[in-house]
Amino acid sequence: MDFHAKIAQKIVTLPELERRLAALRAAKPATTVVFTNGCFDLVHRGHVDYLSRARNLGDLLVVGLNSDASVHRLKGAARPIAHEDSRAWVLAAFECVDYVVVFEEDTPLHLIERVKPDVLVKGADYSRQTVVGADLVEQNGGRVELIALTPGESTTRLVSRMKQQD
DSSP: OHHHHHHHBBBHHHHHHHHHHHHHHHHHOOOOOOOOOEEEOOOHHHHHHHHHHTTTTEEEEEEEOOOOHHHHHOTTTTOSSOHHHHHHHHHHTTTTEEEEEOOSSEEEEEEHHHHHSSSEETTSSSOGSSSHHHHHHHHOOOOEEOOOOOOOOHHHHHHHHHHHOO
């Protein structure tokens, strides 16, 4: 399979993701599914560090990607910078990412309910109490992991620097 086909197979709809996860869990019941989410608007070193560390917490990493409309509502009129198709493609190109699924809501709660991850990952700028879906994952026997962020790396900081250079 060529590189582009491999990437395209990682970008899935929620129903397709559910089918693939069900088949995987039936074949290998001990598989640990890790889930994280975000806007991933301008991918930078911090994202790469975060995603690779998240993947190391299990056997499979699912990334919930905020849709363009969702990013716009959450981040403001000037965002997203990159279209959701482009953001999904970049994420899917990472070896550490197994699946990317775009979601329209402002939070990934519905996605978490359907994916049923074993490990829910967010950055350490969150607390366990502020992680959407934490209670649900823990009630299902899973756990929440907070990953330290790479100092000085953020999309907001990149956007700010670009504006200063104009």
